[in-house]
Amino acid sequence: MTEMELLIDFFVDAERQGPGSPSDTLRALQFIDLEQDKPLKVADIGCGTGGQTITLAQNIKAQITAVDLFPKFLVKLNLKAKETNLQNKIRTLKRSMDDLDFNKEEFDIIWSEGAIYIMGFAAGIKKWKYFLKTGGYLAISELTWLSNLRPKKIEEYWHNQYSEVDTAANKIKILEKNGFSLVGYFILPESSWIDNYYKPMEERFDDFLRKHDNSELARKIVNEHKEEIRYYKMAKNHCSYGFYIAKKIG
Ligand code: SAM
Numbered sequence: 001m002t003e004m005e006l007l008i009d010f011f012v013d014a015e016r017q018g019p020g021s022p023s024d025t026l027r028a029l030q031f032i033d034l035e036q037d038k039p040l041k042v043a044d045i046g047c048g049t050g051g052q053t054i055t056l057a058q059n060i061k062a063q064i065t066a067v068d069l070f071p072k073f074l075v076k077l078n079l080k081a082k083e084t085n086l087q088n089k090i091r092t093l094k095r096s097m098d099d100l101d102f103n104k105e106e107f108d109i110i111w112s113e114g115a116i117y118i119m120g121f122a123a124g125i126k127k128w129k130y131f132l133k134t135g136g137y138l139a140i141s142e143l144t145w146l147s148n149l150r151p152k153k154i155e156e157y158w159h160n161q162y163s164e165v166d167t168a169a170n171k172i173k174i175l176e177k178n179g180f181s182l183v184g185y186f187i188l189p190e191s192s193w194i195d196n197y198y199k200p201m202e203e204r205f206d207d208f209l210r211k212h213d214n215s216e217l218a219r220k221i222v223n224e225h226k227e228e229i230r231y232y233k234m235a236k237n238h239c240s241y242g243f244y245i246a247k248k249i250g
Contacts, residue, residue, distance in 0.1 A: 006218060008072050009208070010204065012076060014049065014200060015049070016051040018113060018114030018197065019141075019196065020052060020113045021188075022051075022055045025051075025052045025055040028139045028186075031183045036061045039061050041106060043066075043067060043111065044112070046097055046112050046113075046114070046118060047073070048068060049080070050081070051113075054077075054084060057090050063089060065093055066090055067092075067094075068093075069095070069096050077092055078092055097115065097116075100128075108132075108133055108137070110131065110132050111139045111140075112128075113141045114241065117143060121164050125140075134250070135248065138244070138246045141188065141243045143158065143161075143165045143239065143241060144166065144167065144242035145166060146238055154234065154238050154239065171242065180248055180249065183247050184243075185243065185245070188242075190236060202229070205225075208221075
């Protein structure tokens with residue numbers, strides 16, 4: 001197995017593949033002011049196994065296109081959609097987020113939790129804007145510095161993980177520069193990292209290692225995630241996910 005295949009195996013049975021929670025998704029949704037007399041067209045980009053997709057489908061009248069590069073995640077999402085009787089509201093699409101071929105202004109809402117970093121915040125916003133109606137909303141969670149002061153060691157670690165990690169002020173500038181107006185922002189609480197993401201992850205470590213005969217690559221994945229957890233705990237006052245909700249104005 002390649003490292004990517006192992007990573008997919010490590011995450012495929014998880015409720016989420018990144019920090020977040022149903023209450024964060026609902027909180028972000030509250031900033032969105034759209035008529036719902038006909039179903040809203042929503043794209044959920046980098047949906048993973050669909051933690052947030054299911055919450056969205058349960059709470060808005062919508063037709064959701066859930067996009068991810070990895071079919072195994074989409075299979076899980078389709079199963080969950082069936083189990084919750086939401087299969088008519090959710091369509092899955094295997095596609096890379098930087099190679100989407102949706103129509104111009106096709107969507108009322110573009111949603112993406114913990115995934116835009118894969119192509120970069122600025123690049124993602126510029127590309128996805130084309131698919132969003134004027135007056136439509138972007139809702140994105142993204143690694144964010146909580147102030148301008150932070151220890152060097154913390155800065156280096158998260159910067160190595162994601163070179164575009166920045167303050168909310170700078171993220172908002174990027175949104176505004178690209179014709180978006182911020183309508184809401186909040187910081188994900190610690191419980192969305194620990195209870196919803198890291199604790200369930202820690203519970204999977206042993207089984208994952210056993211399943212893969214304690215291979216070098218499997219140990220590498222576990223060790224890297226243990227280190228990430230250590231850094232999150234050390235730096236939680238300096239770094240979190242910010243949730244940005246912005247309206248397309250121009
Ligand atoms: N939104 C989910 C959540 O919060 O639980 C998943 C977030 S996870 C950190 C990032 C997701 O992006 C993964 O599901 C991964 O498979 C997906 N992904 C990675 N590269 C991608 C790409 N090029 N295009 C689309 N999705 C991609």
